[in-house]
Amino acid sequence: MEQDFSRNDLEELLRERTGEYKMYPTERVWNSIYHRLHTRRKWHFIGGSTFALMILAGVFVLMQDNSRPPSKTISKVSDTKKTSPSTLSTHSSLLATWNRVGTTSSTNFKSITRRGNDFLSFGDNPMNSKPALEVYDRAALAENEGVIPSVQTASSFQHADKAPVVSGPVTDNPGSVAEASNRILHLGMTGNDSLLTAKLEVNASALATGKKAIIPASAHSKYSWLFHFQPSVSFRTLKSKAAIKTTNYGFIVFDNNGYDINKLVDQRPSVGFELGTDLLYSLSSRLKLKAGLQFNYSRYTAQATYAAPRPALIALGGPGTGGIPQRAFPSTTSYINDASSTGSTPATWIPDQRAELSAPLGAEFEVLHNQSVSWNVAGTFQPTYILNARAFLLSADYKSYVQDPNLLRRWNMNVAAETFLRFNRGKMQLQVGPQIRYQLMPSFMDSYPIKEHLYDIGFKIGITRTFR
Amino acid sequence: MTEDVLLQGCLHKDAAAQQEFYHRYSPKMLSVCYRFAKNREDAEDMLQEGFIRIFSQIHQFQHKGALEGWIRKIIVHTCINMLKKNKKFNENVDIQHAQHLLIREEAVPAIIQAKQVIECIRMLPIGYRTVLNLFAIEGYNHKEIAEMLDIEESTSRSQYTRAKAMLEDILIRKRIMNAQPEKKQGKPDKTFTTADIDQE
Numbered sequence: 001m002e003q004d005f006s007r008n009d010l011e012e013l014l015r016e017r018t019g020e021y022k023m024y025p026t027e028r029v030w031n032s033i034y035h036r037l038h039t040r041r042k043w044h045f046i047g048g049s050t051f052a053l054m055i056l057a058g059v060f061v062l063m064q065d066n067s068r069p070p071s072k073t074i075s076k077v078s079d080t081k082k083t084s085p086s087t088l089s090t091h092s093s094l095l096a097t098w099n100r101v102g103t104t105s106s107t108n109f110k111s112i113t114r115r116g117n118d119f120l121s122f123g124d125n126p127m128n129s130k131p132a133l134e135v136y137d138r139a140a141l142a143e144n145e146g147v148i149p150s151v152q153t154a155s156s157f158q159h160a161d162k163a164p165v166v167s168g169p170v171t172d173n174p175g176s177v178a179e180a181s182n183r184i185l186h187l188g189m190t191g192n193d194s195l196l197t198a199k200l201e202v203n204a205s206a207l208a209t210g211k212k213a214i215i216p217a218s219a220h221s222k223y224s225w226l227f228h229f230q231p232s233v234s235f236r237t238l239k240s241k242a243a244i245k246t247t248n249y250g251f252i253v254f255d256n257n258g259y260d261i262n263k264l265v266d267q268r269p270s271v272g273f274e275l276g277t278d279l280l281y282s283l284s285s286r287l288k289l290k291a292g293l294q295f296n297y298s299r300y301t302a303q304a305t306y307a308a309p310r311p312a313l314i315a316l317g318g319p320g321t322g323g324i325p326q327r328a329f330p331s332t333t334s335y336i337n338d339a340s341s342t343g344s345t346p347a348t349w350i351p352d353q354r355a356e357l358s359a360p361l362g363a364e365f366e367v368l369h370n371q372s373v374s375w376n377v378a379g380t381f382q383p384t385y386i387l388n389a390r391a392f393l394l395s396a397d398y399k400s401y402v403q404d405p406n407l408l409r410r411w412n413m414n415v416a417a418e419t420f421l422r423f424n425r426g427k428m429q430l431q432v433g434p435q436i437r438y439q440l441m442p443s444f445m446d447s448y449p450i451k452e453h454l455y456d457i458g459f460k461i462g463i464t465r466t467f468r
Numbered sequence: 469m470t471e472d473v474l475l476q477g478c479l480h481k482d483a484a485a486q487q488e489f490y491h492r493y494s495p496k497m498l499s500v501c502y503r504f505a506k507n508r509e510d511a512e513d514m515l516q517e518g519f520i521r522i523f524s525q526i527h528q529f530q531h532k533g534a535l536e537g538w539i540r541k542i543i544v545h546t547c548i549n550m551l552k553k554n555k556k557f558n559e560n561v562d563i564q565h566a567q568h569l570l571i572r573e574e575a576v577p578a579i580i581q582a583k584q585v586i587e588c589i590r591m592l593p594i595g596y597r598t599v600l601n602l603f604a605i606e607g608y609n610h611k612e613i614a615e616m617l618d619i620e621e622s623t624s625r626s627q628y629t630r631a632k633a634m635l636e637d638i639l640i641r642k643r644i645m646n647a648q649p650e651k652k653q654g655k656p657d658k659t660f661t662t663a664d665i666d667q668e
Contacts, residue, residue, distance in 0.1 A: 011604040017585040022495035
């Protein structure tokens with residue numbers, strides 16, 4: 001019995017002594033729980049959406065480049081007779097006008113379309129390569145029908161006004177190279193999106209001898225895509241309206257009482273990132289305009305001490321803000337600004353983080369360049385929407401951190417300045433360089449007297465692909 | 469905020485309610501985790517996993533017992549699951565004759581009352597400590613403990629007997645409990661009185 005009593009007594013002692021014992025976890029635990037319960041799904045959604053947008057944009061660019069309709073047409077005069085009517089592809093954007101001098105001609109025109117930058121040179125025989133499109137056998141058609149073949153196939157053209165035109169009188173004598181040499185076939189080429197314009201002049205005599213005289217103009221587009229990623233470090237700077245006051249005489253004086261508000265908090269930067277895409281338009285050889293979409297994640301931490309809930313007061317309003325009343329938080333604050341704490345409880349770092357979507361608008365200027373590399377400077381204005389934020393406000397006595405999403409400014413404006421080197425690698429260009437981004441408007445509403453401005457410093461890596 | 473309001477908020481995944489819920493129960497639950505864990509960091513990891521399970525399963529709470537008891541049960545199971553992932557734990561908990569812990573006097577921390585008792589429990593080998601925690605403090609019987617730890621019921625009993633003897637030894641060394649002044653034949657050689665502890 002006594003043994004049992006003793007055993008039960010020990011268990012009772014253990015239960016009694018351990019049952020009510022409390023240990024206070026560090027803030028890290030709740031942050032992790034909160035992150036896993038709430039923010040992870042949001043981040044997955046935001047990150048996934050951004051990534052999907054980037055992929056779609058990339059696919060779009062590649063499709064633009066690869067699925068471009070034939071952009072160059074080369075006409076060739078041949079003596080080959082063909083009796084079958086030609087096929088005119090509905091994908092072609094060719095408009096031909098034929099002014100015929102004689103009644104018959106054995107001259108057959110073949111239109112061969114090639115894509116991209118595959119410029120033909122002298123000696124190339126386009127017949128050796130598989131033509132992308134055989135347009136028509138006009139002579140045979142004319143002979144069979146006995147009419148002057150003035151053919152317009154506008155119905156099959158999507159951009160008749162921009163379509164290439166082949167024109168020129170055709171002699172009765174198919175073998176008359178001399179006459180043919182006096183005739184010029186004009187060939188105008190335009191891409192279906194009107195981004196690309198080029199003109200070729202083909203000398204008929206050269207064509208008669210099987211050679212093509214093609215003078216290509218520049219085929220480079222003024223548009224290009226930029227994809228960029230930037231690991232960054234985020235900082236913040238605080239300014240207090242209370243530091244400026246108006247005297248009775250109407251003067252504005254600086255009333256800093258010997259302190260800087262940034263020294264009243266203990267904060268440190270943290271790592272974030274930027275991911276985005278821009279459309280660039282070349283105004284000149286050196287100046288480009290840019291517009292795009294980007295996602296920013298920035299964060300910094302402030303040192304604080306976890307404490308049981310206690311009242312806090314957020315000072316709002318004041319002179320010039322319409323007398324907005326102060327906002328009291330009876331028992332919601334759980335963090336004490338570490339700079340004002342007594343130091344009896346171990347401090348923790350509370351994360352302040354933002355997820356933003358911005359639409360940068362700006363320009364970049366090429367300062368120096370050689371064949372393979374150029375040095376550029378760029379700047380953008382970035383209207384910004386805050387997708388998600390965990391932001392802490394300092395209480396009126398600077399002793400507590402309080403969260404109040406209602407005071408957060410959802411729309412803001414950032415400016416960014418960067419300098420970078422751009423390396424030419426064929427169709428692709430790689431750019432690397434530092435960038436600084438500054439938030440122009442305070443993070444919180446105007447009625448909140450402490451003005452917080454964030455700035456990110458990072459190293460931007462980008463790939464540019466030029467339309468052709 | 470009442471318990472029902474908190475529960476409703478947590479059911480609706482309201483972050484403020486979840487935070488209040490966490491702050492209300494986490495201090496006690498961390499002390500539970502701490503008795504099972506190797507150190508405070510591990511205890512906080514257990515607490516974190518436990519509360520994530522609690523928030524994700526809170527709709528399963530059926531108001532049949534105390535909410536704190538339900539929370540404690542999930543926390544204890546989380547601790548055991550995390551311990552079982554540790555190979556060393558699995559080896560130790562199934563050893564019938566665990567190596568006796570050599571306790572040096574200077575190794576015993578100078579602590580008082582509840583924390584002192586907890587620190588003494590934590591000085592036990594992990595297998596002993598786990599069984600003792602489950603049986604003596606959490607109130608599970610040996611059959612349940614055997615199922616939880618995947619061991620034989622007899623192993624649980626012997627582990628507990630040894631754990632208890634070792635803990636008594638530690639408590640006496642720390643003078644948290646006194647050796648029984650008058651030994652009787654066939655009686656355990658150590659016992660204690662709560663009065664003695666209070667005097668400490």
